[in-house]
Amino acid sequence: MKSVCKGCGHSFESNGEKFCNNTCRDSHIDKLEEMVIEAVKNDSSHTKKFSQDF
Numbered sequence: 001m002k003s004v005c006k007g008c009g010h011s012f013e014s015n016g017e018k019f020c021n022n023t024c025r026d027s028h029i030d031k032l033e034e035m036v037i038e039a040v041k042n043d044s045s046h047t048k049k050f051s052q053d054f
């Protein structure tokens with residue numbers, strides 16, 4: 001089954017995988033983790049600012 005890699009965007013022959021290879025999967029997971037870390041950072045700074053304003 002043809003599928004589009006969620007990492008690099010290339011189409012590849014998939015058996016249910018979302019990535020064409022492990023490198024794409026790993027880099028995608030790294031990106032997601034960075035986004036989560038950034039979101040948590042922003043969250044805590046908002047919370048701090050909010051409590052200071054109070």
Ligand SMILES: [Zn+2]
Nearest residue numbers: 005008020024
């Ligand atoms: Zn890929």
